[in-house]
Amino acid sequence: MNPEQVKPESIAAQALGWIDDKTRAITPPIHVSTTYLRDTDNQYRSGRVYARADNPAFDQAEAVIARLEHGAQAALFASGMAAATAVFQSLAPGDHVLAPKVMYWSLRNWLMNFATAWGLNVELIDMTDPLAVQAAIRPGKTRLVWVETPANPLWSITDIAATAAICRGAGARVAVDSTVATPVLTQPLLLGADIVMHAATKYLNGHSDLIAGVLVTRADDESWRRIKTIRAQLGATLGSFEAWLLLRGMRTLFLRVRAASSSAQRVADHFARHALVREVLYPGLAQAQGHAIAARQMHGGFGGMLSVCVRGGEAAAIATAANVALWKRATSLGGTESLLEHRASVEGAGTPAAPDLLRLSLGIEDCDDLIADLDQALHQALR
Numbered sequence: 494m495n496p497e498q499v500k501p502e503s504i505a506a507q508a509l510g511w512i513d514d515k516t517r518a519i520t521p522p523i524h525v526s527t528t529y530l531r532d533t534d535n536q537y538r539s540g541r542v543y544a545r546a547d548n549p550a551f552d553q554a555e556a557v558i559a560r561l562e563h564g565a566q567a568a569l570f571a572s573g574m575a576a577a578t579a580v581f582q583s584l585a586p587g588d589h590v591l592a593p594k595v596m597y598w599s600l601r602n603w604l605m606n607f608a609t610a611w612g613l614n615v616e617l618i619d620m621t622d623p624l625a626v627q628a629a630i631r632p633g634k635t636r637l638v639w640v641e642t643p644a645n646p647l648w649s650i651t652d653i654a655a656t657a658a659i660c661r662g663a664g665a666r667v668a669v670d671s672t673v674a675t676p677v678l679t680q681p682l683l684l685g686a687d688i689v690m691h692a693a694t695k696y697l698n699g700h701s702d703l704i705a706g707v708l709v710t711r712a713d714d715e716s717w718r719r720i721k722t723i724r725a726q727l728g729a730t731l732g733s734f735e736a737w738l739l740l741r742g743m744r745t746l747f748l749r750v751r752a753a754s755s756s757a758q759r760v761a762d763h764f765a766r767h768a769l770v771r772e773v774l775y776p777g778l779a780q781a782q783g784h785a786i787a788a789r790q791m792h793g794g795f796g797g798m799l800s801v802c803v804r805g806g807e808a809a810a811i812a813t814a815a816n817v818a819l820w821k822r823a824t825s826l827g828g829t830e831s832l833l834e835h836r837a838s839v840e841g842a843g844t845p846a847a848p849d850l851l852r853l854s855l856g857i858e859d860c861d862d863l864i865a866d867l868d869q870a871l872h873q874a875l876r
């Protein structure tokens with residue numbers, strides 16, 4: 494079989510089918526050395542010097558992710574935040590960047606505080622509206638446009654292909670935080686993006702037991718080399734054991750993401766017509782913002798994340814969260830266990846999350862159990 498034709502499901506399941514040369518092991522060994530032997534003639538022919546810059550423990554996981562995203566190369570980072578901030582730090586003070594008003598909260602905070610103080614000219618816009626992108630982009634001045642789709646915590650959809658076309662015309666690069674879509678559902682590089690970022694903490698690993706991030710580049714270019722240098726110099730390096738765990742987690746990526754997506758669709762359909770629910774935010778609902786774009790851009794599901802706005806306001810939402818038994822009240826997403834949280838409490842002032850909004854991350858439990866549990870929690874809360 495031509496290895497180029499192997500389907501992504503097979504690539505993930507076998508972690509690219511690599512076999513350890515020395516032992517014939519099917520799962521890779523864990524390399525923990527921080528340093529590498531120099532040759533007698535004072536060279537480093539192995540290409541490895543010191544593990545802050547590079548680590549053989551990364552090779553297989555990076556190769557798998559690069560293949561799944563159709564990129565030239567991938568680079569693991571110590572967290573999703575470390576990966577995302579490396580992209581911005583590869584720019585120069587004074588550069589203009591566009592980012593969405595609705596996006597992952599910690600990154601938005603970092604952009605508004607650290608990145609701005611460091612000299613980046615960060616402008617937040619409605620990234621879901623191509624006309625707003627067209628109006629805000631400054632040809633020759635805007636270096637980077639950051640997209641997140643579906644975007645936390647409203648799951649709004651940005652048309653990657655349309656945005657990338659506008660950016661290409663203006664000489665700006667496009668980076669996509671595709672954490673929620675995962676390479677199972679969306680391939681941003683095929684739609685014209687230059688960089689894809691994942692909080693591998695979430696679906697890629699999928700078991701709520703490690704913090705990791707990854708970037709994938711369309712081209713091994715000057716900008717990518719700057720990003721790799723930042724990883725090595727700032728030391729935002731993943732540990733060897735975490736890289737190994739991530740590779741293990743990714744073997745079940747397709748099964749987990751498809752199960753979570755199909756459950757999210759069922760939960761969204763059920764609670765969208767529920768008497769105790771004001772609104773459900775999920776791109777898989779026909780009435781959702783961006784549904785038609787999502788149907789084109791996402792393949793095989795709309796993702797495992799949705800938000801439910803509870804009738805009765807903030808107190809009712811918090812009381813609903815207090816009354817769940819199977820769902821876990823916790824932040825984060827993309828694990829095997831379903832999580833829910835009152836998002837406005839996490840994000841504080843300036844959040845786009847309504848006070849009655851509960852953010853739901855679907856796991857892989859029995860979906861009827863999840864629906865029944867949330868149903869009884871709503872009834873308890875609003876009794």
Ligand SMILES: *Cc1c(COP(=O)(O)O)cnc(C)c1O
Nearest residue numbers: 572573574597672692694704705
């Ligand atoms: C969690 C998350 C991040 C940050 O990842 P960490 O691994 O927690 O640093 C970035 N973007 C999105 C969409 C996330 O969900």
